Amino acid sequence: MYPRSFHYHRAGSLEEAVSLLSSLGPEARLLAGGQSLIPLMKLRLAAPQHLVDLNFAPGLSYIDFAGSQLRLGAMTRHSELEASADARRIPILRDCAAGIADVQVRNRGTIGGSLAEADPTGDWAPVMLALGAEVVCLGHQGQRLLPFASFIQDAFTTALAPGELVREVIVKTPAAKSGGAYLAFKACAPVYAAASAAAQLTLEDGVCSAAGIFLGAVALTPVHAVEAEGALVGKAVNEKSIAAAAEAAAAASDPPADLRGSKDYKRSLVRALVARAVEAAHRRARGEAVEVSHLYA
């Protein structure tokens, strides 16, 4: 399948990409990993007149750990995050990176591209919300820092202004007694998830002192499961409180019925995914090494 014809531009830096986007106007798109954009172009659901390729610009792929925070360059591939010892310090990041699609897609796809696309079934958004991450955006008027919660606005819609792009993502290192986990359920590796759940818990004296629980793929943007968090904060994390949190998350989600499942089916998935994610997050917060991976039907 051939995409519509387009003009190809190669940016040597993010600054050059910003200037190209400004001069080429709204018919120009950035090409990062291309793992969503190229299929969309082949299906002619997208037909940009200009592509600005970031893949030849040096220095945009990095994972910098500096004690209190981890900085991820926009062109960092999912596979680089999957293999990174620094990313492993925050296990929920590795859960996510290692579960995205398949090896080949992870070798190309980038964190900046994934966040900027804001696909409702994207894996990174619930994780970044659970971690309270921030996005550094670069435009022709300069740089600005946005909490991820205000960066993501709607399905396929972010706070990026025309000509603006993602420079890097900043993740604060969670507290010592904090643990997180991310799980998605899908039919097989290369397809969109039917539902996903991200949980990050902090413990104090055996009691959950803070919780971030976000659901993916069940609405146009990630669902903040506030009631599920309320079922855990101030309590001991045990079978009973985990079940209450899972039930609250299922009740809070109103997933659309589609080819990936009915509303009830997806609610059941949310219940199971939240229970498993919270349990793994809790064990990690207590210092246990727990393997978590995406679930296939």
Added chain:
Amino acid sequence: MPEAAALVPIRVTVNGKAHSLSVEPRTLLVEMLRETLNLTGTHIGCDTSFCGACTVMLNGASVKSCTVFAVQADQGEVLTVEGLASNGELHPIQQAFVEHHGLQCGYCTPGMLLSTLQLLEKNAHPEEKDVRKAIAGNCCRCTGYQNIFKAVQVAAERMGKT
């Protein structure tokens, strides 16, 4: 419609051989391999980035060549199934697939071989769960995968000894 886009000159090394080509920006890597270089061992299956039949190595990383533009391989190195055998001898991965019935119709095989190579380059002693994860992006509609897992394990054993 935009006017016809200018051809872009690229230099790319495929299976060790350097090529200077001019490609239309919308040309996919798999189309350049098959139609310009006549390397038809790389197959187009679904053409939607799902099935993995078009998997090749680009600069040492396995990619779905239906989801990369040829211009993006500029200054790069590509390895396709045609580049696996050397001096008339099958690559140990190919030999193991032959011996352990890792294929029936053969359509998915080029992609399976390259995904196996990617796995064994990073993990010389994979467990079955590692093999499953490594070929999760490659569909086979004949074998039921069991013989592929076996072939990959045998290839790993042989390559680990050399």
